[in-house]
Amino acid sequence: ASMKVAVAAGKGGVGKTTVACGIASVLAAQGNPVLLVDLDPQSNAAWGLGADPTQPGTAELLLGDNPVPIQIAENLWVLPGGPGLKGHEVMRLDPEALADAIAAFDHAAVIFDCPPGWDHLERFGLVAAEVVLIVVDAHPFAIQGAARVVETLSARRQKKRQGAQRWALVMSRVDLRRALDKDLESALAAMFPDIDRLLIRQDVALSLATTERVPVVKAAPQNCRGIVDLQEVVGWLQNG
């Protein structure tokens, strides 16, 4: 794949799955064959894109069972997450196991949706990806979560471990009418001066797409805030 992107945060509920499904949808609509790999035992990304979350998916891929990705739209395939990811067989695998397993796929882009908690599952994504989008909202809890992911990535890069070498912060669900949100950009600029900051504004269309289980490019008007912002993020990814 020419683009391998992990979407991570540590902190729960900041918009990881919404961003992962969104950029997958935008990339597919541009004509790129995209595989979304759901690393969450909750399997939200698979469900949110319209796939059956209980079908064989990422756990089976990691354990060598060669699951067939589920095609949910033109240029868009999904490997569901699910409870098998929590098993000891998966936990014992090398951090590089997912990077190895996805080599068999020839999609133009592979997107990894990381779960909250479950560090070993997030790590599979950070190691298999070339670039990481670290999703953060305006609350200090989320900023602290982002700092932990940055720390992990920086330490791995310094030790020359396999995995993503570049990353950006994605400010998620931003609504500048809220006091906390106004300060987010400057807070991140101060804490992480060398890390690019991307923006996804609060837009109910993004939430409705995953409620209706349809890729957002099909579910929402093309000029809505959410899609415009997702396209900017995709632009940043492509200009790497």
Place this chain on the structure above:
Amino acid sequence: ASMKVAVAAGKGGVGKTTVACGIASVLAAQGNPVLLVDLDPQSNAAWGLGADPTQPGTAELLLGDNPVPIQIAENLWVLPGGPGLKGHEVMRLDPEALADAIAAFDHAAVIFDCPPGWDHLERFGLVAAEVVLIVVDAHPFAIQGAARVVETLSARRQKKRQGAQRWALVMSRVDLRRALDKDLESALAAMFPDIDRLLIRQDVALSLATTERVPVVKAAPQNCRGIVDLQEVVGWLQNG
């Protein structure tokens, strides 16, 4: 303790920590000595109440090191979470280990803040508690997460396992101006007809309290939506 409450959800970012800190603050303000046990490796609840999240806490308690709870206000003590909770020594413990360990404390109320993911940590809370608040927001991802917690609790009760015997759904961050939120109560009534539903409306005061690291009863006006709703939830807990 006369009241032992776990706050759980499975799904990330629905408001578990905000609810846990909120009910702890309300109970303490009523004159009840309260211990908040942070079961999250992120240690958000400790930080959000003003304690040092890196101090010895719940992991040390589970491993028999007798950590001293941190007093952060009159009638309010905290045992921080932290990365030690992710260790294999904690993962190998019996599910009843936390129930055993908190027997040494004589607070009137013990509140357990459960993390997203990390099933074994959530389970410590479900087993140590007598009652569980299952936090859910209006998105289907959160409703599915709540259904998983209900399933776990029902199965444990049926098998007569130690742990919580009653629970309620807490509809969190509800703003009836939003389309999805309008349907939440009826969706939950249809899926879980036998489970009580409690309400915590969207209120920036709840978010600001954990940003300012002050118990919400001290940080916000007494008649704000958030505190009024938290008091209703505490009333439900006390009328058990």
